Amino acid sequence: MASGAGRRRRTQIHYVPGDVPEVVVQRLPLYVRVLADFEEQDMQVVSSEKLGTRLNMTPAQIRKDLSYFGRFGKQGRGYNVNNLVSTLRNILGLDISWNAAVLGMGRLGRAVVAYPGFEPEGFRVVAAFDNDERLTGSEVGGLRVQAMEEIPSTVKSRNIKIGIVAVPADSAQSVIDALVKAGVRSVLNYAPLSPKVPSSVKVRSVDPVLALQSMTYYLKNPADVH
Amino acid sequence: MASGAGRRRRTQIHYVPGDVPEVVVQRLPLYVRVLADFEEQDMQVVSSEKLGTRLNMTPAQIRKDLSYFGRFGKQGRGYNVNNLVSTLRNILGLDISWNAAVLGMGRLGRAVVAYPGFEPEGFRVVAAFDNDERLTGSEVGGLRVQAMEEIPSTVKSRNIKIGIVAVPADSAQSVIDALVKAGVRSVLNYAPLSPKVPSSVKVRSVDPVLALQSMTYYLKNPADVH
Incomplete structure (x- = not known):
């Protein structure tokens, strides 16, 4: 029956990349994680209600987010899990492999190079940079x-699409400038500053204040006090 | 008129901390940021539609998130900006000051100590730790x-509530264990691992894979190609 549902259901993917709001794009990896869990549990179909419960979002929000990409499943039937996760x-772009460079070989940069979580997800660290001659x-x-x-030549020769910046704050902007000049358009920034980049370049910065601000709730409202 | 609306509106705050889903708590700081922007623009009242447009969320999702905390404003009138931002x-717990310790004095730890964004938001770094005798x-x-x-004694004497962990991955768990044992219940973790902590302790980890996964969308779907 489930495979029958799979046959009946046809996904019509159609979207204009620039029309999809950035926050929606940022939520998609969360959907993929939850759907991958469901897939592992051999779940065939999932409703927007069930996805909403798991992600603590309204079903309407989930349907709206997914509607940017066309029609998934049929009204009232839920989503085919395999189909939805593979489409997302x-x-x-998670079904292909991306080459990344790590900039800065201090403690953090070394930890990033050694991080075992990248490779299974298709991210390959293929180059490491530092401006310290001792390194x-x-x-x-x-x-x-x-x-x-060597950033420009290596970005080209190794087909590097992602720069992971782990240098100190005071040299982060110049390193990011060099990456952008070399053609890198995705930057994961660990340095505590907001780098300036052209609009064609995406930066995800670690924002420590935002993270702290959602923890103080639990300090102020301890769960064991009612 | 706007101040009249302020007088008429009474917020009835009532919530059970443990009933509020964690994802909702994590969204609240974003609401505060946007509302603080509106406040600076001297906006008096804001609708869930306007907040939704700014945050790319449905108005229903926003009303649902806020409904965990009681009643804000009147049906159809929108929210009083000053009132909502100060209540949130x-x-x-953003209206009080919190003491934090930074663990690990490598490049990242030093950058965190020097980060100018904490103090204005009420986070005070009052202690720094490292296990390297040269430091x-x-x-x-x-x-x-x-x-x-010295973690246990300093956490107590300096009233430290937050630990910011910037040590290498292989020593992060033991540092976090020491913090938890000393009574710290909020950990901001920069090390690329998922630490194990009791349920009473909150950890926000930098998740580099999730950040990368929302950037590959733009690599795969460049905005300048239609």
Whole structure:
């Protein structure tokens, strides 16, 4: 029956990338994670209600988010889990592999190079950079640490699409400028500043204040006090 | 008229902290940021539609999130901006000051200590720790670097409620264990691992994969191609 539902259901993917709000794009990976869990539990069909319960969002919000990408499933029948997760992976570009460079080989940069969570998700760290002459030429996680001057040639030769910036705050902007100049359009920024980039470049910064602000709720409202 | 609306409107705050879903709590700081912007523009009243447009959420989702905390404003009249932002700040504990310790005085830890964004938001870094003997006793950002063994006594004497963990992945769990044992219940974790903590402790980890996954969308769907 479930596979019958799968046959009957046809997804009509149609979207204009620029029309999809950034917050919707940022929610899609969460959907993929939850759907991948459901898939592992051999769930075939899921309702927007059930997805909403899991993500603590209204079903209407979920249907609205997904509606940007066309029609998934039939009214009142729920979504085919396999179909939805594979379509979202495809839309997000998670079904292909991306090469990344890590900039800054301090403690954090080394930890990022060694992070075991990237490879299974299709992110390959293929280059490491630092501007400290005592580090360049040495090896970190199987990569030869290169000087920052080599960014342009290496980005090109290694097809690097993502820059992971783990340098100190005072040199982050210049490193990001070099990445952008070399053609990198996705930057994951660990440095505590808001870098300036052209609109064609996406930056995700670690925002420590926002994270702290959602924890103080629990300090002020301890769960064990009623 | 706007001040009249302010007088007529009475907020009845009533909530059971444990009943509020964590994702809702995590969205509240975003509401505060947007409302603070509106407040600066001298806006007096804002609708859930306008908030929704700004945050790219449905008005229903916003009304539902806020309904956990009682009644804000009157049906069809919108929210009083000053009232809502100050109430949310109070609920989130953003109207008081919190003491934090930074663990790990590598590049990242030093950058965190020097980060200018904490103090204006009420977060005070009052202690710095490292287990490297070459660093303990030295000064970073006006703080004397202490050995990790001093965590319990310093957490108590300095009333530290938040631990910011910037140590390498392989020592993060033991540092977090020490913080928890000392009574810290909020941890901001920069190390790329998922630490194990009791349910009474909140951890916000930097999740680099989730951040990367919402950027690959733009690599796969460049805005300049239609």
